[in-house]
Amino acid sequence: MTRRLYPGDVIGLVDRREQTSIxxxxxxxxxxxxxxxxxxxxxxxxxxxxxxxxxxxxTTIEAPSLERYGLNRGQSAAFEKxxxxxxxxxxxxxxxTGKTHFIASLVHWLxxxxxxxxxxxxxxxxxxxxxxxxALVNLYKNFGGKPNLxxxxxxxxxxxxxxxxxxxxxxxxxxxxxxxLKARVSIxxxxxxxxxxxxxxxxxxxxxMGEAARLCLRLRRLLEEAPPTAAERDRQxxxxxxxxxAVKEAAERIAGLKVACxxxxxxxxxxxAALLLRHKGSSEADLVYARNALALAREWGQSMGSVHxxxxxxxxxxxxxxxxxxxxxxxxxxxIEAAQFDWVIVDEAARCTSSELAVPIQLARRVLLVxxxxxxKPMIERSLVDRLEEEFPGHARSELTRSDFERAFDSAYGExxxxxxxxQYRMNDAICSLVSECFYEPHQVRLTTSPDRKSKLAFxxxxxxVLSKPICWVDTAVLSNAKERQLPNSTTxxxxxxxxxxxxxxxxxxxxxxxxxxLLKGDEETPIGVICMYSGQKQxxxxxxxxxxxxxxxxxxxxxxxxxxxxxKENSIVIVSLVRTNGRFDPGHIREPNRCNVAMxxxxxxxxxxxxxxxxxxxxxxxxxxxxxxxxxxNAVAAHVVKAETI
Numbered sequence: 001m002t003r004r005l006y007p008g009d010v011i012g013l014v015d016r017r018e019q020t021s022i023x024x025x026x027x028x029x030x031x032x033x034x035x036x037x038x039x040x041x042x043x044x045x046x047x048x049x050x051x052x053x054x055x056x057x058x059t060t061i062e063a064p065s066l067e068r069y070g071l072n073r074g075q076s077a078a079f080e081k082x083x084x085x086x087x088x089x090x091x092x093x094x095x096x097t098g099k100t101h102f103i104a105s106l107v108h109w110l111x112x113x114x115x116x117x118x119x120x121x122x123x124x125x126x127x128x129x130x131x132x133x134x135a136l137v138n139l140y141k142n143f144g145g146k147p148n149l150x151x152x153x154x155x156x157x158x159x160x161x162x163x164x165x166x167x168x169x170x171x172x173x174x175x176x177x178x179x180x181l182k183a184r185v186s187i188x189x190x191x192x193x194x195x196x197x198x199x200x201x202x203x204x205x206x207x208x209m210g211e212a213a214r215l216c217l218r219l220r221r222l223l224e225e226a227p228p229t230a231a232e233r234d235r236q237x238x239x240x241x242x243x244x245x246a247v248k249e250a251a252e253r254i255a256g257l258k259v260a261c262x263x264x265x266x267x268x269x270x271x272x273a274a275l276l277l278r279h280k281g282s283s284e285a286d287l288v289y290a291r292n293a294l295a296l297a298r299e300w301g302q303s304m305g306s307v308h309x310x311x312x313x314x315x316x317x318x319x320x321x322x323x324x325x326x327x328x329x330x331x332x333x334x335x336i337e338a339a340q341f342d343w344v345i346v347d348e349a350a351r352c353t354s355s356e357l358a359v360p361i362q363l364a365r366r367v368l369l370v371x372x373x374x375x376x377k378p379m380i381e382r383s384l385v386d387r388l389e390e391e392f393p394g395h396a397r398s399e400l401t402r403s404d405f406e407r408a409f410d411s412a413y414g415e416x417x418x419x420x421x422x423x424q425y426r427m428n429d430a431i432c433s434l435v436s437e438c439f440y441e442p443h444q445v446r447l448t449t450s451p452d453r454k455s456k457l458a459f460x461x462x463x464x465x466v467l468s469k470p471i472c473w474v475d476t477a478v479l480s481n482a483k484e485r486q487l488p489n490s491t492t493x494x495x496x497x498x499x500x501x502x503x504x505x506x507x508x509x510x511x512x513x514x515x516x517x518x519l520l521k522g523d524e525e526t527p528i529g530v531i532c533m534y535s536g537q538k539q540x541x542x543x544x545x546x547x548x549x550x551x552x553x554x555x556x557x558x559x560x561x562x563x564x565x566x567x568x569k570e571n572s573i574v575i576v577s578l579v580r581t582n583g584r585f586d587p588g589h590i591r592e593p594n595r596c597n598v599a600m601x602x603x604x605x606x607x608x609x610x611x612x613x614x615x616x617x618x619x620x621x622x623x624x625x626x627x628x629x630x631x632x633x634x635n636a637v638a639a640h641v642v643k644a645e646t647i
Contacts, residue, residue, distance in 0.1 A: 096426025
C-alpha cells in the first residue's frame, strides 16, 4: 500500500542488511509461535504461565569418557545432567568458569560417542562463535583429529579458524577441482573415443592462450567504458602488453601458429583449428566435444567459487558442526533454517533478544542455552521498550527487558533443569572475591577460584601503587577537570580528568620493563584493556593515546573499548574509567549491575578502577560501584584506594 508524501512527513530508511536481519528473525518467531519448531511447544519453555515437564532421555556417559575432558566437579555434574534431561537445557556460566571448554567437550562427545550427526553452535556475537571454534580445534587436536566444521560469517576470522570458513572451503574445493581439470575432461570424453593427447592440448591451449585472450578483451572493454587516469592508463597498457605477449607465445608453442593479436578471441579459434592439424586421426567433432567438456568442467569450477550459487548450502549440509551468529544462521543462500540438527548450542544466550534467539533454537530436537543473566542484557532500543510499556501497562520496564534465558532459568522448569558453574579460572582470587561479593552473592551464588588456576604473569617485588595490589581504586576527586561533560545534542559523556588518569596509569605500566617484556612475550594480542563506561570516553582516550609518546611496542599491547563491547573478552591488566561525576550522584547506566559486573570481571591479574571516591561511595549512590569502592577500602591486603594526583 502506498500514499503520497506531504510536507512534514518523516521517512524512515532501513539498511538493506538490517531489513534482511529483521526478516530472518520475523520468520523464526512466526515458525515457533505456529508450532513449527523441532521441539514441540518450544515457546512454553520461556513462558511463566506454562510449566513444561523435563524429559529424561536416559543418555549417560561413562566415567572414563568424561574424565578425559579435564572438567571440574561442577562442570562434570552439569555435563551429565544436561546430557540426560531436556529438551531445552540451561547453563549459567559466570565469568571465567570455562563455559567455552564445556561447550567444546560436549560437542566432541556428542559427535564421537553420543550418536549425534549434526550440531549447530550459535552466539549473539562473532567473537563468542570464534572462541568456541578455537576451543573445538584445540580439543580435537589434543585427541588427534580435526573437526568437520563450517564457519558462516566473516568477522574476526583468525588463522586458526580460516580453514573452516565457508569462503576458504569454497576456494579450496575450487582449487582441487581445477587442479584435476584435465583428468575430469578426459573422463567426460573417453566414452566418445577422443584422444587423451588432444584433450591435454585443448586444456593447455585454453588455460594459457584462452585466459590471456579473455584478459585482453576485458582490458579493452575497460578502456572503452571509462577513460582512466594517466597512471591507470599506463598500468592497464602494461597489463595489455603482457597479455598480448602471452597470447602470441602460447599460440606458437602449443598450436604452431603465429598471431598478431588484433582480435585475441578470433586468434584463439584459429589456434584450435591449427591444433587439430597436429593431431592426426582426430576429427573436428572430437575437438568440439573436448572443448564442450572443458567448458562444462570450467562452469562447475566457477560455480564453486561463486557466492551466488548454492555450494555453501552443500557445505552446510555435509558438515557435522555448523557455526554462526544467531542471525547469521538464517543466511538465505545457505538455507540452514530449512535444515534440522540433533543439537543447537547457543552461547551468550542471555544477551540475545527474543527474535535473535528464535533463529537457531527452532532447528534442533535438543537445545542448550549457555549464558549469564547477571552480565550484559539484550540490546533493546529504548523507543521499543517505551512502546512496550504503553502496550503492556501492567508490566515493569525491567520485566520487558529481561532475556528469554533469564525467564527460562528462573522458571519452575529452569529450577529443575538449570545448572550453574561457579569455579572460575580467569581472575586473581582477590578480583574473584570482589566480583562474587558485589554481583553474585546478592543472588545466593558464590564464585570460587579454581586451585588449578595458573597466573601468566610474575610481578616483581616492588611495584608502584597502581600495580602493587590486585585491585586499585584511583580517586580523581581533587582533579579540577575530573567532571563529566556532555556535548550538545549528544547522549554520551566524557571526563577529561579520567582521561589523564588513564594515560598516567598506562605510563606507569609502560615503565615496568620486566612486566612489559612478559606481556610482549605472552600469547595475548592486547594484554592491557581500557574499558570505558561511555563511548564518548572511548573516543577521548583513543585520541589521547594516539597523541602520547608511548613506545610503539607498548602501544600495540593496549586495547580501548566500551563495556558493551567487552563481554567475553579478558586482559591481564584492566583499567576501567567510570566517567560519571556529578553533584546529583546520578550514575546513569552505571546503575545497572550487569554492566558493572562485566567491567569488573575482565581482569586476570590487575584491576584499576578510575573514578571520584565521593561520587561512588556516598550513601545516596544506587550503583553497585558503591560496593566495589567499599570492598577496595576494607580489604587492605588485596586492594586499596590511591589519589590520582599521586600516580
